[in-house]
Amino acid sequence: MAGYLLIILAFIASLLAAGLFFRPQGARRGRHLYYAAALCITAAALWLLYLIFTERFEFAYIFAYSSRNLPLLYKFSAFWAGQEGSLLLWALLHSLFGLAMIRRQVSGRALGVFSLLQVLLLSLILVKNPFMLLPESQTDGWGLNPLLQDPWMAIHPPLIFIGYAGLAVPYVLTIESLLSNNHQAWREKAPGWLLLAWIFLGSGIFIGSFWAYKVLGWGGYWGWDPVENASLVPWLAAGVAVHLLSLARRKTVAVGAAYFAVITMYLLVFYGAFITRSGILRDFSTHSFGEEGVGGLLGFYLLLLFAASFLLLIWRWPRLPGGHSVGQRGSAFALIAAAGTLSALAFLVFVGMSVPVFTWALGQAQNVHTDYYNKGTLPLALLIAFFLAIAVQGEAAARKRQWWLALAAGMTVVILGIYYGWNLSPSLVGMGLAAAAAAVNMVAAVGRGSSCPAALAHTGVALLIAGILASAVFSRSEQIFFRPGEAIRIFGKELCYLGREGSPEAKIMVYKFATDGDRARLDATTRYDAHGREAAREPAIYRGLAADIYIVPAANGGAEEGKEAQLARNEVVVFEDLTVKYLRLYLDGEMGTGNMNIRAQVEATRNGQTEQAAPELVYSPQVITPKPAYVFSDYEITLAAVYPGTGKIGLVVKNIRTAPLQAEVSHKPLVSLVWLGAITIVAGTSWAWAKKHRLPGKYTRFWIERRILRPNCRKI
Numbered sequence: 001m002a003g004y005l006l007i008i009l010a011f012i013a014s015l016l017a018a019g020l021f022f023r024p025q026g027a028r029r030g031r032h033l034y035y036a037a038a039l040c041i042t043a044a045a046l047w048l049l050y051l052i053f054t055e056r057f058e059f060a061y062i063f064a065y066s067s068r069n070l071p072l073l074y075k076f077s078a079f080w081a082g083q084e085g086s087l088l089l090w091a092l093l094h095s096l097f098g099l100a101m102i103r104r105q106v107s108g109r110a111l112g113v114f115s116l117l118q119v120l121l122l123s124l125i126l127v128k129n130p131f132m133l134l135p136e137s138q139t140d141g142w143g144l145n146p147l148l149q150d151p152w153m154a155i156h157p158p159l160i161f162i163g164y165a166g167l168a169v170p171y172v173l174t175i176e177s178l179l180s181n182n183h184q185a186w187r188e189k190a191p192g193w194l195l196l197a198w199i200f201l202g203s204g205i206f207i208g209s210f211w212a213y214k215v216l217g218w219g220g221y222w223g224w225d226p227v228e229n230a231s232l233v234p235w236l237a238a239g240v241a242v243h244l245l246s247l248a249r250r251k252t253v254a255v256g257a258a259y260f261a262v263i264t265m266y267l268l269v270f271y272g273a274f275i276t277r278s279g280i281l282r283d284f285s286t287h288s289f290g291e292e293g294v295g296g297l298l299g300f301y302l303l304l305l306f307a308a309s310f311l312l313l314i315w316r317w318p319r320l321p322g323g324h325s326v327g328q329r330g331s332a333f334a335l336i337a338a339a340g341t342l343s344a345l346a347f348l349v350f351v352g353m354s355v356p357v358f359t360w361a362l363g364q365a366q367n368v369h370t371d372y373y374n375k376g377t378l379p380l381a382l383l384i385a386f387f388l389a390i391a392v393q394g395e396a397a398a399r400k401r402q403w404w405l406a407l408a409a410g411m412t413v414v415i416l417g418i419y420y421g422w423n424l425s426p427s428l429v430g431m432g433l434a435a436a437a438a439a440v441n442m443v444a445a446v447g448r449g450s451s452c453p454a455a456l457a458h459t460g461v462a463l464l465i466a467g468i469l470a471s472a473v474f475s476r477s478e479q480i481f482f483r484p485g486e487a488i489r490i491f492g493k494e495l496c497y498l499g500r501e502g503s504p505e506a507k508i509m510v511y512k513f514a515t516d517g518d519r520a521r522l523d524a525t526t527r528y529d530a531h532g533r534e535a536a537r538e539p540a541i542y543r544g545l546a547a548d549i550y551i552v553p554a555a556n557g558g559a560e561e562g563k564e565a566q567l568a569r570n571e572v573v574v575f576e577d578l579t580v581k582y583l584r585l586y587l588d589g590e591m592g593t594g595n596m597n598i599r600a601q602v603e604a605t606r607n608g609q610t611e612q613a614a615p616e617l618v619y620s621p622q623v624i625t626p627k628p629a630y631v632f633s634d635y636e637i638t639l640a641a642v643y644p645g646t647g648k649i650g651l652v653v654k655n656i657r658t659a660p661l662q663a664e665v666s667h668k669p670l671v672s673l674v675w676l677g678a679i680t681i682v683a684g685t686s687w688a689w690a691k692k693h694r695l696p697g698k699y700t701r702f703w704i705e706r707r708i709l710r711p712n713c714r715k716i
Contacts, residue, residue, distance in 0.1 A: 003051075003131035006044040010091075011122040013037035014115050021112030031102055034115060038095040041122075045092045048085065048130055052078055057138040061085060061130045067143030074144050077153040081144055083277060083294070084130035086157065091121040093158075093165035101169060106189075110176035117168050120301050124294045146527040146535035152211040156204055160231055163201025164269050167238060169193040171266035174259055175309065178316045183255055190262065191245045195689045198238045199682060205231055206678035213671075216537040216552060221674060222468075224373040226281050229353035230272030236346035237265040240339045247335040252321040254336075259320070261339070263309045268350070270305060274298040275353065280360050334391035341384045348376045374472070381465050382430045388437035388458050392444045405443065406436035413466075417474075427473040431466050438462035445684070453691055457684025460677045467673030471548075477666040484658055491667040493542065493549055499657055503630040504528040511553045511661060513540050524553050524663075533627070543672070550666040562654030564640065568647055575653040578635055579605045582649060585642070586614075595620060600639045600649050604631040615639040615651070630656075 017033035020026030048061075052075050057063045065078040065085070080086040098114050144153075170190040177186035208228070213221040222228065241261040248258040275281060278295025352368045359366040389406050410432035417428045441462060444455035480488060482497030489495075498512040511524040522540035529535040534555065542549040565573040567582040574580075581603045589596025598617045603610060613629035615637050628638040634657050641650035 001131065003044045003047045004126075004129055006040045006047065007088075007122060007125050007129075007131075010037045010040035010044065010095075011119060011126060013040065014118045014122060018112045018115035018119060021108040021115060027108040027111075030108060030111065030115075034098060034102065034111065037115075037118065038099055041088075041092050041095045045079075045088055048088060049076070049079055051131075052076075055141075057141045058134055059130075060132045060134050063134060063138050063141040065141070065144055067141040070141075070143050071149075073151065073154055074149050077148065077157075078144050080157045080161070081148055081153075082130075084125070084128045084132075086161070087121065087125050087128055087294075088130055089158065090161045090164060091118065091125060093161050094118055094121055094168060097165050097169055106173070107176055107180075109179060110172045113172040113175045114168060117172065124297060127297060128294050146529060147215065147217075149527075149536075150211060150215075152207060156208045156211060159200050159204030159207060161204075163197050163204055163231075163235070164273075166193065166197025166200055167234065167266050167269055169197065170241070170262050174262045175312065178259065178312050181316070181319060183252075183321055187245065187249050187255070187258075191242070191249070192689065192692050194238060194241055194245065194262070195685060195692065198235065198242060199685045199689060201231065201235045201238065202678075202685065203682050205235055206675075206682065209678070210675065214538050214541060216539060221671075224352070224370045226353045226356060226367070227276050229349050230276050233346050233350050233353065234265055234268040234272060236342050236349070237261065237268050240342045240346065241265050243335045243339040243342070247332055247339075251332055256317060256320045257339075259313055263313060267302065267306055267309065270298060270302045274302055275357055280356050280365055334387065337387045337391070338384075341380060341387060345377065345380045345384075348380070349373065352376075378426060378430065381469065382426065382433060385430055385433035385437050385462060385465050388462050389433060389440060391458070392440045392455065402440045402443070406440050409439035410436035422474050425473070427469045430469050434462045434466035434469070438466065453684050453688035455684070456687060457681050460680030460682075460684055462677070463673045463680060464677030467670050467675075467677055470670035471668045471674065475666055475668045477664055480663055480665050482661045482663060484660075490665055491547070491549060495549070495551070495665070497661055497663075500661070503633065503636075503656075504533075504628065505630050511540065511663075513551060515542050515549070522551065524551055526553070533625075545672050547667055547669040548671045550668055552664045552666070554662040554664070562636075562652050562659065564650065564652045566643070566646075566648045566650050573651060573653060575635075576655060577606055578632070578653065580637060580651065580653055581605070582651065583612075585649065589619070598639070598642055600651070602629070602637060602651070604635065604637070606632050606635075613637055617642065 013033045014037040017030045017037060020030035020033060023030075051059055051062050052066050055062070055066070055068055057066075061082060061084050062078075065081040066075055070078070078085070080089045095118060098111065098118065101111060101114060170193045173186055173190045173193065177183055177190075205228075208231075209221040212218040212223065212228075218225070241258065244254055244258040244261045247254040274295055277298060280295070352372050355368045356365045389410075392402055413435040414424070414428055414432040417431065418424060422428055438459050441455045441459040445452050445459055447455075476491070478490060480490065480495075482488065482495075484497055484499040487494050487496040494516050496514045498514055500509055500511045502509045507528045507530075509526040509528070511526075513522040513524070514520065515522065520542060522542055524540035525536075525538045526534055527536040537552075539553075540551040542551075563573060563575040567573060569582055569584065572579050572581045583601040583603055586599040586601065587596065588599065596619045598619070599614045600616075601612065601614050603612050609632075611631045613631050615629040616627040617639050618625045618627055626638050626640065628636045630636055634655055636654045636656050638652040638654070639649060640652050643649065
């Protein structure tokens with residue numbers, strides 16, 4: 001109960017701090033109470049980590065997401081694997097941003113609004129308690145889902161939640177500015193916080209895409225999963241806010257639109273949390289929290305924030321600064337164009353991810369097909385690439401050179417695409433536009449102007465668009481049957497299947513490949529749960545600059561080649577040097593219930609050695625699933641059928657070392673541009689943030705003064 005008590009204390013301290021921050025003379029005591037709240041949240045988080053690492057399985061959360069044999073890194077990741085822990089992580093990061101705001105001497109009113117948001121987050125944790133005790137103590141836990149047992153699990157969620165927590169800062173600065181009518185200070189302070197949160201949220205999204213690319217069942221690097229979209233839409237909305245805030249600093253006419261964008265951006269964070277934690281998406285997403293948790297409370301908070309924020313904006317709208325309209329040329333128009341296209345993209349994705357919510361409210365939750373996103377985003381991608389190509393500013397002579405450079409780059413890509421057999425389609429035209437945009441922005445990025453960071457980020461966007469179009473539209477796949485040791489040339493690469501290692505009983509199966517005469521070794525991995533069922537699959541990927549080769553073995557290896565036999569009790573089947581004898585049959589469960597297991601006890605003999613195994617048939621209401629057994633590490637025995645009238649069973653015996661393998665081999669061109677574009681976007685936005693805060697010059701001067709000048713100064 002210590003952890004829950006700390007959350008209660010943090011809730012009370014945050015609530016009192018919020019009240020004091022709104023009082024003219026209460027800022028000092030408000031800060032002290034906020035420090036206490038942040039300390040309690042930090043202590044609660046450390047206490048939860050301690051419970052995980054000390055294997056306290058009497059706590060429901062630790063029992064559900066950790067186990068004794070879980071590696072250390074994944075025990076750390078178990079902290080945020082479930083609803084309760086991820087909410088605590090969000091509250092912890094939120095409180096740390098509050099400490100940073102106090103250090104930056106943000107106004108008391110803004111800190112008051114920020115503390116109220118912290119109260120909302122803490123109330124969610126009070127409802128979804130990570131410190132709940134089980135009725136009975138347990139000796140071990142269920143462990144982390146095998147899909148989540150990946151090093152990226154330690155990085156991806158924290159980055160996403162840093163972004164969510166960081167977006168609260170520009171939001172509360174917006175509310176404070178509307179309350180105080182101090183628009184100039186807001187235009188100076190908000191962009192830095194917004195850009196920082198945008199960097200972290202974008203980094204988390206890109207890392208999540210890289211992770212999803214190597215996990216089968218997640219739809220590739222972007223599957224338009226509603227939970228993926230729940231983080232993408234706030235990031236796109238934050239991009240709109242970044243561009244409108246940049247415009248508002250030059251043109252006061254954009255202040256109102258910038259206020260609207262920042263408010264909408266943060267409301268979308270709460271909306272995303274609502275749809276992922278309400279249980280609505282349990283049938284449509286591989287990432288959502290399956291159980292209903294705090295969806296109702298989040299929905300109420302969302303409506304509350306929506307009403308309060310927009311009523312305040314409507315009230316202040318007549319007093320917002322005006323100005324001359326933005327022209328149809330120049331950097332101001334480019335910012336408007338960027339904000340407009342990003343807004344359209346965000347709205348398109350928002351509608352798609354909201355369909356399950358709207359249809360659920362009407363009685364039957366349904367989802368949109370991925371074609372909705374693919375067809376809808378293509379024209380917007382072309383429009384974004386076009387605006388990026390023409391948005392670079394400069395002198396007339398420089399612009400003329402840029403036009404020629406853009407034309408040359410775009411035409412080169414289109415001609416090369418046609419030469420390599422790609423159809424002249426909107427996607428190829430989009431790649432040409434993206435190449436043109438990348439070329440002119442790359443030249444601008446290496447210049448000396450103030451817009452170099454933006455040009456670098458825009459180069460990344462262009463590369464990202466080109467990589468997505470190429471890999472999504474011009475990808476090719478073939479079904480291949482491999483035999484161990486056999487080399488097959490496909491998509492310009494020689495692939496040799498070396499065989500497989502492991503078994504479901506060992507909870508892992510590795511399919512081994514080599515490329516181009518053993519120059520590179522590739523592994524496709526299947527992980528199994530404690531019941532021998534497939535839990536996570538990773539393809540073998542040969543990564544190249546021009547294209548990736550993506551090898552996906554069929555489920556259970558496919559391409560069956562073994563010996564099938566019908567056996568009565570005590571009869572045997574001989575396969576290679578293995579003799580298998582059927583002993584008896586067991587039934588777990590009741591006939592007709594739809595949930596039962598049938599196990600065949602068999603005895604396998606090889607070279608005078610004997611092992612026993614029990615292949616199963618697992619019956620569920622919808623499907624019958626065979627669960628093979630493995631003997632001598634090389635042989636798989638599958639219970640294929642049961643014949644009640646004759647008392648016989650059907651067995652299939654297979655040598656998994658020599659059995660052929662069926663696999664889908666895909667050629668994914670220019671996927672490397674997706675990752676290069678993502679890195680370049682993060683680098684450009686990070687450069688812009690550092691430049692805004694003068695970090696390179698500030699720390700260089702600090703280092704020179706402290707390390708070089710001061711040690712050499714003598715007292716006189």
